[in-house]
Amino acid sequence: MDANQTPAPAGWLQGDVALITGGGSGLGLALVERFLLEGAKVGVLERSHEKVDALRARFGDDVVATQGDVRSYEDNSRAVAETVNRFGKLDIFIGNAAIWDHGASLMSLTPEQLANGFDELFPVNVKGYLLGAKAAAPELIKSEGSMIFTLSNSAFYPGGGGPLYTASKHAAVGLIRELAYELAPKVRVNGVGPCGMASDLRGPASLGQENMRIMDSRSPEAIASILPLQFFPQAADFTGPFVLLASRANNRTLSGVLLNADAGLAIRGIRHTAGGLNL
Ligand SMILES: NC(=O)c1ccc[n+]([C@@H]2O[C@H](COP(=O)([O-])OP(=O)(O)OC[C@H]3O[C@@H](n4cnc5c(N)ncnc54)[C@H](O)[C@@H]3O)[C@@H](O)[C@H]2O)c1
Structure with missing residues (x-):
């Protein structure tokens, strides 16, 4: 480097190691890209074989991609082990993999669909987060x-x-x-709540939504129209709050905090132009 050149500023996550579930597309992939830019090494737990192959081909040694399912404790544990084996430690766990329900309402679903949809969606969206937390906690406490x-x-x-x-x-x-309470003072636990974005987000097979993506049932205009800031965000637009929460230097004080990264919905909640029972 030239003596007069200013060195590039260090990233906010320089030297950190993160594990991100569902890092194969959408927000998870944007987080992989952003965390690498901020100086972190990244592990991913991802169910899709194709997305795992794509991560390996694209990122090489900077990313360790584990193929597995967040509903399995063994798979979560294997992802933690593979990340720690490759990079020596774990600083950040991001529970991110989830599925949507395309807004299927109580009255639009049969009792069977409701019961089966619950049994399919909750194990990914809730049990997956819990099992990921359980697998990552010992390393994060360290x-x-x-x-x-x-x-x-x-x-x-x-x-x-x-x-x-x-x-x-x-x-x-x-x-x-609960986890922020139980894991203090060793581990900070926080959440980020994005609003709509284009991604590969799908729904339960029991509702016939396994191949339905979010943008199949929503348009950019419809998403922008319910947001007070009136724009259609990209996945990358949501990554800043994650970097802030993950950064030790910039976040010593936030734990048990939920950041609404939703283009201003807190101003007035969601107002659909049409909604409610249409009997
Ligand atoms: N897209 C949106 O509009 C939106 C809005 C608000 C919040 N979110 C949230 O963002 C997060 C990421 O979703 P996205 O929109 O990027 O969708 P996405 O489908 O692009 O990303 C989710 C990833 O998780 C993987 N995955 C799904 N089930 C899995 C399982 N059982 N085990 C392992 N991996 C699994 C998928 O293969 C996919 O790569 C989710 O928590 C979602 O609820 C999305």
């Missing part, structure tokens, strides 16, 4: 690191999903509060 869970506007307001998804994201809020 490193005095942090956990961050991806929430949603549906963790705070109705109308961003149906009862299955909205209840699952509210459950994740309870998980964050």
Whole structure:
């Protein structure tokens, strides 16, 4: 480097190691990209074989991608072990993998669909976060690191999903509060609640939604129109709050905190132009 050149500023996560579930697409992939830029090494737990192959091909040695399912404790534990074996420690666990319900309402579902949809969605969105936390906690206690869970506007307001998804994201809020309480003073535990974005987000097979992506049932205009800031965010637009919460230098004080990264919904909640029972 030239003596007069200013060195590039160090990233906020220089030397840190993160494990991100569902890092194969959408927000998880944007987090992989951003955490690498901030100087971290990254592990990913991802169910899709194709996405795991793509991560390996694209990122090489900077990312360790474990193929597995967040519903399995063994798979979560293997992802922690593979990340720690490669990079020596774990500083940040991000529970992120989830599925949506495409807004399927109570009255639109049969009792069987409701029961089966619950049994399919809650194990990913809630049990997956719990088992990931259990697998990562010993390493995070050692490193005095942090956990961050991806929430949603549906963790705070109705109308961003149906009862299955909205209840699952509210459950994740309870998980964050309880774990922040139990793991203090060693581990900070926080959540980030994004609003709608284009991603590969799908729904339960029991509702016939396994191949339905979020943008199949929503348009950018429809998403922008319910947001007070009136724009359609990209996945990368949500990564800043995760970096802030993960950074030891910039976050010594936030734990048990939920950041609403939803383009201003707290101003007035979700107002659909049409909604409610249409009998
Ligand atoms: N897309 C949105 O509009 C939106 C809005 C608010 C919150 N979120 C949240 O963002 C997070 C990421 O979702 P996304 O929108 O990026 O969707 P996405 O489908 O692009 O990413 C989720 C990833 O998780 C993986 N995955 C799904 N089930 C898994 C399992 N059982 N085990 C391991 N991996 C699994 C998928 O293969 C996928 O790669 C989720 O928590 C979601 O609830 C999304």
